[in-house]
Amino acid sequence: MASSSAPRRATLADVARAAGVSTSTASVVFSGKTKVSDATSERVRATAVDLGYLGPDPRAASLRRGRSGIVAVVLEGQLRTAFLDPVTIPMMDGLTDGLASLGAGVLLLRDEPGEDEASPLTTAPVDAVVLIGCSGRTRASLEVVRSRGLPVVVIEGDAGEGVPQISLDNREAANGLARHIRRLGHERVATVTLPLDSYRERGVVNAERLARASVDVTIDRLAGVREVYPDALAVSAGSSSIDEGVIAGRALLADSSTRPTAVLAQSDLLAVGVIRAAEELGLRVPEDISVAGFDGITLDGMGPHVLTTMVQPAVEKGRAAGEQIARMLRGEHAASLHFTCRFRAGTTTAQPPA
Amino acid sequence: MASSSAPRRATLADVARAAGVSTSTASVVFSGKTKVSDATSERVRATAVDLGYLGPDPRAASLRRGRSGIVAVVLEGQLRTAFLDPVTIPMMDGLTDGLASLGAGVLLLRDEPGEDEASPLTTAPVDAVVLIGCSGRTRASLEVVRSRGLPVVVIEGDAGEGVPQISLDNREAANGLARHIRRLGHERVATVTLPLDSYRERGVVNAERLARASVDVTIDRLAGVREVYPDALAVSAGSSSIDEGVIAGRALLADSSTRPTAVLAQSDLLAVGVIRAAEELGLRVPEDISVAGFDGITLDGMGPHVLTTMVQPAVEKGRAAGEQIARMLRGEHAASLHFTCRFRAGTTTAQPPA
DNA sequence: TTGTAAGCGTTATCAT
DNA sequence: ATGATAACGCTTACAA
Numbered sequence: 001m002a003s004s005s006a007p008r009r010a011t012l013a014d015v016a017r018a019a020g021v022s023t024s025t026a027s028v029v030f031s032g033k034t035k036v037s038d039a040t041s042e043r044v045r046a047t048a049v050d051l052g053y054l055g056p057d058p059r060a061a062s063l064r065r066g067r068s069g070i071v072a073v074v075l076e077g078q079l080r081t082a083f084l085d086p087v088t089i090p091m092m093d094g095l096t097d098g099l100a101s102l103g104a105g106v107l108l109l110r111d112e113p114g115e116d117e118a119s120p121l122t123t124a125p126v127d128a129v130v131l132i133g134c135s136g137r138t139r140a141s142l143e144v145v146r147s148r149g150l151p152v153v154v155i156e157g158d159a160g161e162g163v164p165q166i167s168l169d170n171r172e173a174a175n176g177l178a179r180h181i182r183r184l185g186h187e188r189v190a191t192v193t194l195p196l197d198s199y200r201e202r203g204v205v206n207a208e209r210l211a212r213a214s215v216d217v218t219i220d221r222l223a224g225v226r227e228v229y230p231d232a233l234a235v236s237a238g239s240s241s242i243d244e245g246v247i248a249g250r251a252l253l254a255d256s257s258t259r260p261t262a263v264l265a266q267s268d269l270l271a272v273g274v275i276r277a278a279e280e281l282g283l284r285v286p287e288d289i290s291v292a293g294f295d296g297i298t299l300d301g302m303g304p305h306v307l308t309t310m311v312q313p314a315v316e317k318g319r320a321a322g323e324q325i326a327r328m329l330r331g332e333h334a335a336s337l338h339f340t341c342r343f344r345a346g347t348t349t350a351q352p353p354a
Numbered sequence: 355m356a357s358s359s360a361p362r363r364a365t366l367a368d369v370a371r372a373a374g375v376s377t378s379t380a381s382v383v384f385s386g387k388t389k390v391s392d393a394t395s396e397r398v399r400a401t402a403v404d405l406g407y408l409g410p411d412p413r414a415a416s417l418r419r420g421r422s423g424i425v426a427v428v429l430e431g432q433l434r435t436a437f438l439d440p441v442t443i444p445m446m447d448g449l450t451d452g453l454a455s456l457g458a459g460v461l462l463l464r465d466e467p468g469e470d471e472a473s474p475l476t477t478a479p480v481d482a483v484v485l486i487g488c489s490g491r492t493r494a495s496l497e498v499v500r501s502r503g504l505p506v507v508v509i510e511g512d513a514g515e516g517v518p519q520i521s522l523d524n525r526e527a528a529n530g531l532a533r534h535i536r537r538l539g540h541e542r543v544a545t546v547t548l549p550l551d552s553y554r555e556r557g558v559v560n561a562e563r564l565a566r567a568s569v570d571v572t573i574d575r576l577a578g579v580r581e582v583y584p585d586a587l588a589v590s591a592g593s594s595s596i597d598e599g600v601i602a603g604r605a606l607l608a609d610s611s612t613r614p615t616a617v618l619a620q621s622d623l624l625a626v627g628v629i630r631a632a633e634e635l636g637l638r639v640p641e642d643i644s645v646a647g648f649d650g651i652t653l654d655g656m657g658p659h660v661l662t663t664m665v666q667p668a669v670e671k672g673r674a675a676g677e678q679i680a681r682m683l684r685g686e687h688a689a690s691l692h693f694t695c696r697f698r699a700g701t702t703t704a705q706p707p708a
Numbered sequence: 709t710t711g712t713a714a715g716c717g718t719t720a721t722c723a724t
Numbered sequence: 725a726t727g728a729t730a731a732c733g734c735t736t737a738c739a740a
Binding site: 709710711712713714715716717718719720721722723724 | 726727
């Protein structure tokens with residue numbers, strides 16, 4: 001069918017010419033932005049089919065319009081790592097929702113380890129950028145974004161001066177959880193934290209390590225607990241996962257003489273791990289030991305337990321980010337938004353053993 | 355600083371003029387495609403800074419180049435659903451890897467429920483498309499993609515005529531697992547399948563339901579098992595998750611008179627659920643009952659068990675898709691690729707009880 | 709309802 | 725090493 005030498009693709013101009021109309025009319029036939037008589041519309045469409053015209057080229061349209069309809073989301077590290085965190089996915093879902101009014105798609109970018117100068121972020125035809133978990137390497141991305149003059153929103157991170165951010169009441173929520181534990185009568189309480197920095201070292205969090213910590217979420221949630229239990233023993237996990245929770249849980253619970261009666265984990269996954277570790281050691285939850293989490297994710301495979309936790313509005317956070325982006329692209333003023341967690345009493349916390 | 359009326363952004367032409375060079379020279383200063391004397395390069399860069407030029411506009415560049423550097427990935431349904439499947443994430447990681455040689459980013463699109471005519475896929479400035487799990491609604495996406503004349507690769511799905519696809523030896527692998535079970539001496543074997551279609555109904559899979567099934571993965575894995583155990587009882591799960599595995603497991607194991615000695619689950623998550631159900635019922639795995647999975651994902655929180663399973667090369671599948679896309683964009687011929695699973699003997703299968 | 713015309717900001721080719 | 729020039733394919737005031 002096709003001729004042998006690469007036949008230049010038909011363009012809107014070709015169609016217009018062949019149909020005997022102006023390019024503007026042809027354009028409008030496809031965009032529907034203006035009324036066109038049925039007759040011409042038909043004729044143009046037919047000619048388009050004849051010539052094998054495949055519809056307006058989005059690249060040309062986006063140049064002309066000054067919009068590509070694409071918003072970049074910059075995630076830390078490997079996709080794998082980012083999506084391991086169960087709150088990421090609902091958040092992304094919310095984001096696509098919030099962006100829906102723009103009809104914008106989401107371009108996934110990872111912040112490259114740095115050496116490579118040509119970050120895709122430099123050359124991607126995006127209208128705006130969402131930065132997630134602005135820590136360490138993400139700051140470099142922020143620089144690129146600012147130097148390109150793109151609208152940007154940061155989720156769970158501090159981008160400083162006038163960058164709208166979507167934040168969570170991490171300290172207050174952790175504090176609330178700790179108060180719940182205190183109300184139950186617990187006195188010996190320990191906490192399992194998320195990683196303190198990109199090195200993700202496990203172990204007891206002392207003053208020195210804490211001073212060097214760079215992940216705000218971790219710092220804030222810990223601060224909230226320490227407001228109630230200033231001397232709570234804290235151990236850091238290598239990541240937010242059940243396995244890490246098990247490791248931390250064993251470390252915390254193995255020695256029955258120093259064993260806490262309650263453990264506050266900084267994520268639900270870690271909490272589940274702590275529960276596993278407790279069960280391994282023959283401890284019953286919550287009779288022998290209380291465990292609370294953080295996030296309020298829907299956890300597959302939890303069995304009969306309902307985790308006591310702080311439910312964070314993950315979808316809403318994402319949606320809010322999307323909506324602020326939409327505002328900025330409409331030329332409106334975008335604001336920082338602060339979300340609060342909701343306490344959920346579960347079956348994993350109770351009074352300490354007598 | 356900035357003047358009050360919206361000051362048109364500086365363009366490359368502005369910079370060139372102000373620096374006293376041609377636009378082509380200015381362009382090359384930024385792209386590095388040709389040698390430029392240090393002197394001019396410096397001057398152009400300095401002028402750019404002076405004028406507040408933010409670098410070449412990717413939208414214009416992509417029109418001129420005919421490339422946007424973006425590849426769309428179409429997922430079924432909500433992001434949430436797509437990413438619930440633990441193989442999706444490594445696959446996406448592989449995909450971004452495979453695409454890295456192009457410097458292309460990945461645009462996440464969900465196949466909309468249909469009514470909305472203006473699918474983002476119609477207007478997104480993408481160079482190519484990857485379709486995942488081509489079932490049902492995804493076919494509509496395929497139509498759009500073809501009518502736009504975009505290069506496309508399908509993962510785990512049949513797009514027919516000349517569309518490169520990345521496939522897995524689902525039937526053979528399931529068969530291998532079943533043979534492993536038979537070698538161990540099992541005779542009463544049941545299987546838990548993935549959903550049969552988009553209705554995702556749970557329950558016994560009879561001939562009638564099987565005839566109406568539309569998900570190839572499910573059909574093929576079941577076929578592989580039935581080659582070895584033609585009469586194996588099959589129950590379908592509502593999704594690939596631990597909770598669904600528990601439900602199916604209870605149904606299968608509750609009645610001790612009809613209880614199978616081995617259960618082949620079509621995914622690792624389902625297998626974990628079956629194991630939970632077994633333990634609930636006081637059955638030991640693998641002493642009382644053997645359980646095998648499928649996928650070979652790294653499963654957080656599995657404890658001491660190592661699942662007997664077929665490890666599928668998820669990352670490689672994604673990478674392969676990316677590489678085929680890269681070939682097509684270079685004008686080379688792209689091929690369909692077939693991947694095979696690798697058997698992994700774990701601790702969850704053994705001889706049937708005596 | 710349709711046409712005219714002026715870009716959108718860049719890059720590639722080919723000279724010089 | 726640099727410059728002139730021609731696209732790239734479309735949208736949108738504005739005019740008719």
